Amino acid sequence: MDAILLQLLNGLDKGSAYALIALGLTLIFGTLGVVNFAHGALFMIGAFCAVTLSKIFTLSHKAAEPSGTDFLGNPKFEDVLYIKEWFGDAAGAWLLDWSVPLSILFAIPIMLAIGFIMERGLIKHFYKRPHADQILVTFGLAIVLQEVIKYFYGANPIPTAAPEAFRGSFDFGVLLGFDPNAIIYPYWRLIYFAFSALIIGGVFAFLQFTTFGMVVRAGMADRETVGLLGINIDKRFTIMFGIAAAVAGLAGVMYAPINSPNYHMGMDFLVLSFVVVVVGGMGSLPGAVLAGFLLGILESFASMNEVKDILPGIDQIIIYVVAIIILLTRPRGLMGRKGVMEE
């Protein structure tokens, strides 16, 4: 029982990451009709925003340290952090510790800007091109983006820790009357879950309750009609692309402490997020969220020993098996609209 609860919790957490990544992807697809293979790269860039900020915080200059020598026997120098010099030891240390949450503020303008530039500079020329061309050009862009990151940051994962206050894990089991340690879950992952819920809720509220959102939703349903009404839908679409990029970026920022970011993490998530979006139904926001959670939970259950004993290797393929079953029983995914991307 506790094992099941634990995996359910874990699945919700995994699912929230999937849902968050898929949300941006389906947003771009639903509004602009563009299949964005560079979405994973945006997620990766988000994570590297967190890395960059912590690098900025650790900028330092060398000060001679007479006491020791370095590995070559030369006089030793110590790194002195500017941040500690400027803000004092305590405040500097605090800033350093909190660099990941602070990166959110840092990442939003960057991701919005990247989104705007991408849309205006590239994507907008591809609205009327076949999906295959969109896939190819955004895939090329994804490669370029990740290679640029690799050039500056290397291929190795870069550890990016969560604030000290959020390390360790919370014992749910005790709350529910189980033995201690039966159901524990890391604080940061709980925060990720809450953060995802917040962002997903925010995006929904934005689309549901603002005029802007209404126009965009109308544009999603029927772009031409909205255009005929004399509404400048293009401008709104640019903003939507920026928002989607920001959502992907924030998902990346918050993900950085969970797994050390590396330059190809975007590709790792790309296939998965596409499966999530398609299982949810192309262009459907609730579908993407639902599918994200569904796949997250099923993946968690599939990794249980009890399940693997019966079906060896099931955790390797569960996502794909579920995708196949859903697509065969529900032609357009869980909540897809008819006629979208069926040609």
Next chain:
Amino acid sequence: MAILEVKNVGKRFGGLQALSDVNLSIVENTVHAIIGPNGAGKSTLLNCLVGKLIPDTGSVMFDGQSVLGRKPYEINQMGISRVFQTPEIFGDLSVQENMLIPCFAKRDGAFRMNAFTSITTQRDILDKAEEMLVEMKLADKRHMHAASMSRGDKRRLEIAMCLSQNPRLLLLDEPTAGMARADTNNTIDLLKQIKDERDITIAIIEHDMHVVFSLAERITVLAQGTPLVEDTPDKIKGHPKVREAYLGESQDAA
């Protein structure tokens, strides 16, 4: 003799009874129009005839064989061709290729793995297609990209494609919808010519009364999913029930 016999057909979509108790019989070598106000069930009925929908009740017999449960392509192979409201042609292919495809379908059936025969060796098909292109005055456009033709030409091409298969029953779904007057008249003339020159039965769903009364030999009026009355055009024109249900408003509107 009736070529198409529709008996007691009913179709329900959720809470909406789209068709109920439809009886219709189309006599061979006539032009039969089905008219009715919006939402009368015309398109639903048409879709039941070509296999896109399967009626909940009743039967549809074509030339003594039931069409129910058959796929659209099987029904086409039985001899029913359909012309769509907006012309459905192969936009990416040339006009000539558009003509060749139905000819192949007629000769080779629903599927044939003839992957190693060159089209250029298929003289019978090429001749047949050429003949149709000439007949339908599309010969000079033969190398044109079909999608880049005018709407009238697309319609003409679509009808030509259907006719090349020598169907016994041609179903037309509002063939002049959205057309300019001149194009509409051209289409009427074309259909008249077809009717005169061929042994063919034509069933036409139409909104435009001008088209209906220019062509039809018999008219069925559909209202709220059920046939109101069936008669010759002259009788329909004067029929009080029809006027009440349909024509009065429509003619005013027109």
Next chain:
Amino acid sequence: MSFSNLTRRGVIKTGAVAGAGLALPTYLSAAAHSGFTNAPTGDTVTLGFNVPQSGPYADEGADELRAFELAVEHLNGQGDGGMLSTFSSKALEGNGIMGKKVQFVTGDTQTKSDAARASAQSMIQKDGAIMISGGSSSGVAVAVQGLCQEAGVIFMAGLTHSNDTTGKDKKANGFRHFFNAYMSAAALAPVLKNLYGDDRKVYSLTADYTWGWTQQESIQAATEAMGWETINDVRTPLAATDFSSYIAPVLNSGADVLVLNHYGGNMVNSLTNAVQFGLRDKQVNGKNFEIVVPLYSELMARGAGKNIAGIVGSQNWDWKLENEKGDRYKGTNAFVKSFGEKYGFPPSQAAQTCYAQTLLYADAVARAQSFNPCAVVEALEGYEFDGLGNGPTLYRAGDHQCFKDVVVVRGKENPENEFDLVEIVEVTPAEQVTYPVDHPMFAGGELGDCNPGA
């Protein structure tokens, strides 16, 4: 215009030639008459360094490449000579190999066996490389080793840790300096017993592919031999990035040690996840919960950051070895010095193994006075040497595996910089990690005969 060898090496003859038994592929070479593939003709000799340059191991590949370049420099008599001065054999004189200047070509394995073989093929067929070295995974090593065997060139494996490389997939033309999973386990077991006692319950997560399995098998055998109990072993998909669903049940399983048979990105992520779950802060069965990562790599430790603090694992070599464990490991400081002065930071174990392999190859050629692969094989088989940083080492004839001391390390609590993340706990002597050639974990393959190619 000259047509050379056209009839000699033509198609018709091949069938008859092949009757000799082993494959006798006829690779192009300017001097086929010398009797082996890519025999160097001019005043240069070309070596092929095939390392991952794209993909997750690109940084490790870059470090290997640095070491190769350094080795080539030293062979050609440039720089400070590095380990040449400490190497027990004095056959190398700093004038290239047998007087031929050493050149090299590089390629990208992408850590995919296909791409690695394509890259190695181009080195052999196009650039005339006579030896291939490098690589950062066992899949690639085994694939390229097989290719070199067929092509008739020597393969000096880079970083490959699976038992299979010198076990069931061993090849006469292939040599491995790096240690393997069995040796890791044998070296770790006594140290773990000292550190954590002889009554422990192990839960292991194992990367679900060949290397992971051999690693797990080795560790399980070694720890059970000293009294530990393995209560569960869970296979994790290679593609997994988030290990939370595998880590979550660990604490409640009754285990008090978690063994992570992962490497590379898998290792970084699973360890990060395990520490996130707070496993290291927990007490189980009245003991501190411990995590063990059998195969350590400096680069991966860097990726895991602070999470490696206190985690025990094994290494083939560490740059602090000579300073901390003394003269036995001479060569280490010489290498660190020339590497550090050239690149500004200390070398990784991958760099050291690649450097050593290049020197060992060159030395074998010099001793054999021939580039013929069979002569090189003969020179390396059963060769005992010292002064390359690992202490006295034997290249065993039976399986072409090096036997030397294994370093057991632990993540530092407060590392000074990103190159000094681990401390040396102990060095397990070679005798303790030596196994018979026919050990069941290595059974199944045959070394075969050396293949000189053309």
Next chain:
Amino acid sequence: MLSLNKKDFGLLLVVAILTLAAPIILNPFPANSGMAQFNAGYPDLMQRFVIFGIFAIGFNILFGLTGYLSFGHAAFLGVGSYSAVWMMKLLSMNVIPAILLSVIVAGLFSVVIGYISLRRSGIYFSILTLAFAQMSFNLAYSVLTPITNGETGLQISLNDPRILDGANAPSYPNLFGAQMNSAATVEFGSWIFTFSVGYYLCAVIMLAAFYISIRVFRSPFGMMLRAVKSNQQRMNYTGLNTKPYTLAAFVISGMYAGLAGGLLASMDPLAGAERMQWTASGEVVLMTILGGAGTLLGPVLGAGFIKYFENIFSKINDNVLHGWFSFMPDGFENFLVTVIHPFVGKGWNLTLGLLFMLVVIFLPGGLVEGGQRFGRVFRRKDRNAGSVEADAAKQRNQTAAE
């Protein structure tokens, strides 16, 4: 000739000449010159050119004609390779049974996967194929290791049974005794050309595959496939059953992939699971689109383009760069090396990505369209004599404009 019209026969002839003369054409630089770095005329790479050419030609029959974008064709390539290696392990080192089996097994797999996946269209179809391929990859890498040898890949070994081979049979893949890796080297001044058995076997098979693809393109069947892409509704109401057409196209392209996989294994007896990964499937998509989907020649060009980058650009390291520019003043040399450095060697992916983008942005019809534009500059007058290739490229643009 060969039941082809003049234009197609001409194309086939040109391709045949280029393919057969490839060992010379691809080695334009003397072996000892600095530019020799760009020579691609060595057996392994040439084999890859034509083998991936076959893969892409087959993929184009599905994607270029029917528009069904499969993201799982690498699975058939992998299955083909595994079958071929198993055949060589169990039966004989002769490549004929290996290649035959790889085509058959890939065909069977594609029947099953195609039958299921073709129940959906558009991106739903793509994801279904992707799911099957990823499942194959994941399983081949892990639980199916007894069959696939997992991480290390399936290789031949000395103690394989090989029941058809006698004691003296060659222990390397061969065609009735002619080993795939045997080669003749011809020196012509400082140029060195290598003619290998393996390459010529692949080249001949590629020409056959290319010829078949022309026939398919020009057949009623090929026209039906293009009709499927254009308008399925009209197909159905014209009495044509689209399912068997698309399934046939899927299976044909799957068999082409299997053939390519079998050839890969025959040239180099190893079958690794990575061959089935989604990136490998993506690669053939890129090849096809990059070259020009729906054109005859495009996929082959695309395959060559990508493989050239992968194998040639990745090998250019700083040493090589310094070698090129050594005649320049030191400062300038270093500057040039610094500028070029990020784009070659370990940065070859970056260059490839940039080129993808440039081609897609400026040449929507792929390299074939680029070639035509180039050609048009030289013969303005001849504008109407558009080849089939031009038509396909044009059609793509027009569809795009709608």
